[in-house]
Amino acid sequence: MVINDDIHKAGKSIAERRNSANWAVELWDLITPKIYDPNVLQKMRDDFVRMGYVRFPALVTSRVLDSIKDELVELLQFAVRRNFEMPGYETPRNLSVLGGSIIKSYSPLLYSLYHHYALRSCVESVVGRAIFSCSHPEEFMVANFLHHDGDTHGWHLDDPAYALVIFLEIPGDDGGGDLEVIPNWTDLCHRKNRKPDDSITDLIAWATENGLVDRYRHEPGDAYLLRADMNLHRVAPLMRAGERRSVVNLAFDNVLNATRGRTADILYGGQHGVEQLL
Numbered sequence: 001m002v003i004n005d006d007i008h009k010a011g012k013s014i015a016e017r018r019n020s021a022n023w024a025v026e027l028w029d030l031i032t033p034k035i036y037d038p039n040v041l042q043k044m045r046d047d048f049v050r051m052g053y054v055r056f057p058a059l060v061t062s063r064v065l066d067s068i069k070d071e072l073v074e075l076l077q078f079a080v081r082r083n084f085e086m087p088g089y090e091t092p093r094n095l096s097v098l099g100g101s102i103i104k105s106y107s108p109l110l111y112s113l114y115h116h117y118a119l120r121s122c123v124e125s126v127v128g129r130a131i132f133s134c135s136h137p138e139e140f141m142v143a144n145f146l147h148h149d150g151d152t153h154g155w156h157l158d159d160p161a162y163a164l165v166i167f168l169e170i171p172g173d174d175g176g177g178d179l180e181v182i183p184n185w186t187d188l189c190h191r192k193n194r195k196p197d198d199s200i201t202d203l204i205a206w207a208t209e210n211g212l213v214d215r216y217r218h219e220p221g222d223a224y225l226l227r228a229d230m231n232l233h234r235v236a237p238l239m240r241a242g243e244r245r246s247v248v249n250l251a252f253d254n255v256l257n258a259t260r261g262r263t264a265d266i267l268y269g270g271q272h273g274v275e276q277l278l
């Protein structure tokens with residue numbers, strides 16, 4: 001990771017301003033464990049298996065939301081702008097990103113959130129099995145910012161099995177930025193004898209024409225859990241200037257020592273990731 005001097009200085013001042021005792025206390029109160037009614041939990045589990053997606057409405061309170069947003073406002077200065085087409089998928093990435101290494105270095109609060117027992121037990125109660133920290137130094141926790149007209153995070157699968165995405169800012173009505181999912185994509189590709197991550201433009205068009213795209217809209221403070229390695233997903237383009245969509249994505253593996261492709265290195269791999277790796 002290349003970090004220039006200015007960025008280092010800015011980062012140090014954030015760390016210095018933060019009273020370490022404060023964030024530890026703040027974090028403790030951040031998330032209260034969610035105890036779901038057994039029937040509700042069963043429905044969430046069934047939905048997750050069937051559609052690869054489950055919503056956690058208002059997972060974080062407005063106070064927590066404000067804390068996370070404050071943190072990200074400061075970290076935004078480190079975000080890297082991406083405008084390119086991801087090889088293989090041949091889908092656009094027009095957004096600003098912050099990888100896990102910067103978050104870990106400069107935001108103890110957000111880094112600790114990744115390890116928070118209440119978040120993890122919430123995910124485990126839905127997936128019905130143990131989850132593991134994602135070992136990729138950038139991909140384990142990222143922040144994605146869509147801040148320009150037309151910004152989009154194009155169709156893809158993630159390497160980690162589970163994505164817990166928390167919403168901080170969303171566009172207004174009809175402003176775009178919906179999550180779109182083609183469920184059971186890897187099964188579809190298997191049936192059609194296609195690779196899930198290679199030259200898939202025609203198959204996405206076919207799925208769209210046949211009504212196979214699920215669309216989800218969220219509010220700030222909502223979160224969703226996605227089986228992100230099996231269900232093709234994208235963030236639809238923003239429709240107007242002045243709209244903002246900001247999320248953090250906490251990634252978890254379903255096995256120890258999961259295998260990884262190159263897409264996270266390309267998208268999150270430092271200031272010069274795209275130019276060096278494409």
Ligand SMILES: O=C(O)CCC(=O)C(=O)O
Pocket residue numbers: 142144153158163165179233234235247249
């Ligand atoms: O922003 C979203 O809702 C999706 C993010 C995503 O797909 C990713 O970070 O891999």
Ligand SMILES: [Fe+2]
Pocket residue numbers: 156157158163228233
């Ligand atoms: Fe993703």
